[in-house]
Amino acid sequence: MTVVRQSNGPARRPRPTMDDVAAVAGVSRGTVSRVLNGGRNVSRPAAEAVAKAIRQTGYVVNQHARSLVTQRSQSVAFVLTEPQERLFEDPNFSLLMHGCTQALAEHDITLVMTIAGTPEERPRVTRYLTSGHVDGALLVSTHRGNPLLDDLAAQDLPVVACGKPIGYERRVAYVGVDERDGARQMVEYLTGLGRRRIGMITGPLDTAGGIERLAGYREVLGEAGDPSLVVTGDYTRASGEAAMERLLAQAPDLDAVFVASDLTAAGALTALRRAGRSVPGDVAVGGFDDSSIALTSQPALTTIRQPWARISSEMVRLLLGLVAGDAPSAVTLPTELVVRESA
Template sequence: MTDTVSGRSGRVRSKRPPTIHDVAAQAGVSRGTVSRVLQGGHNVSPASQEAVNAAIRKLNYVVNRAARSLVTQRAGSIAFLLSETQDVFFEDPNITTLLRGCTTALASHDIPLVVMTAGTEAERRRITPYLSAHPVDGVLLFSSHRGNPMIEQLQRADLPFVCCGKPLGRHGAVSYVAADDREGARTMVRYLIESGRRRIATIAGPQDTPGGLERLLGYREMLAEHGVRYDKRLVASGDYTRASGEARMQELLTRVPDLDAVFVASDLMADGALIAIKRAGRRVPDDIAVGGFDDAPLAVTADPQLTTIRQPWARISDTMVRLLLAQINGEGTATVILPTELIVRASA
């Protein structure tokens, strides 16, 4: 509800909103101290910071972002850029999880997130000049396909950015945060072997992505370490969609009918694989054990629930935001690889 006061003319006018000067007076500090608190609290004593925050709460002070941008020469916002086609945005549950995590991490810094897609050449042509004008302070980039053109365009625009997943074919300094795909795959295949499975197939991810490459490498390594011969007939590649998981599983069942386990490089593809297995009249896990990767929300709604490798989504989001804000504040690039975890459920 808006506060009002009456003027001499009897008309009712709105009470002006509190300013940074009001906050400074209420907190008993200088305007410069308030400004430093609003910009991250650098060189501000804990007592002064608490006094300013208390004044902000009491006065219901809201930052004037336009005015702050003029002073700091910053846009005051971050872009969440999905360099994939829009259907991936709506189908892949991992994107929603990451978007939620990044939004939450930035909210603690009072920074809004702008969502953009650039999965087609036409979208990239439209978005490149927009980003070159620096309407955002940095970019959280979600695409791991080899030769992603957005990386070069962001570098040319001199915009700080952090990739989700290791960018392939890039030898310069690029910040990224990734789960340990190779070790996660090794863990799943080890579990299937130690559970007594011997004809273990895999539905790998796209081989122009780090997850596709690293998870297939982990699969092959663990077979070799247990003396299990690598058989190309037991390998198929999907594109991380449910439809591709179903189609590749059908191919594997036709090609190698006596397989007794399958490691699938994403939970969405694993859900598709379950459909194909049931259609073939096989039981999970009695006839074929199924292991996924991600621990996406659908892992617990699948029938049966998926044994999978959990990616630490919250830590990935938080770390990406932390690295990006550090870059914006003048720090260099950095890379972080986070551990995964085996989650055992009914499918294996």
């Protein structure tokens, strides 16, 4: 008996294979494989021909099969070592994550977001990172003494930190900016405006940014610096409000303040308005970061610009180098003074 099966539509075309790509490109299947796995020992014309053939055929890489061969997951973790709420409050983190996602996408690598901001979260995140789920990690906002760095270093996981990781400078790759010079630029600008009682709200002093920005402030003022004009913050808006209130109580005659982050500066502006101080008339205010908050603050913030897109791309570049076997290295990028209405 013959069974006739009716088709409900046109037959689906088979998915293109590496052999199809090789035929269109006019190269061997092995050349296609080498291009897909990093392009080593492949001439530029051959690589370009393969890339064009992939577009023409619509070939899609089987990531599972590739990972079995290369022992790589084709994913990287973005690890925020701060409480979860900071991810949504501080725009710097989303800027970094966006830049890293774009840079990794060029290499067909997925970014996985993880948060290790509490002692309870860190062991779980460490187990995940060191169990083969990711090829490496991008660490954001690392504080001195964070045990996560010890755990990851012990497992030989490729890691790149955003900012200098205090105590791990020779063991962990990192990308940062010249924090001290950025602070010097801001304080020199404020003194150039004729301001003489310049306060500072620092960042957390267990981070490189907190330490170096305070050092730059002190380098410019020298012996003229008054200890009562320095109050510690933690890069949050709330700490900016509290620190500014304390500064006004300790030094009611201050006429300028350098704040170690734009988010903290926004809190300082709130406190100044509440105290009836005009900005920049009574008190000039300078921030650090040039995040979106600098533009939306009232008045818009004079600040120090960090090159976020370049920081992201350099972090990804260093991490991919580590995955390929490079030794840890560091990149320090320049900052730029951006003048707006607050000073």
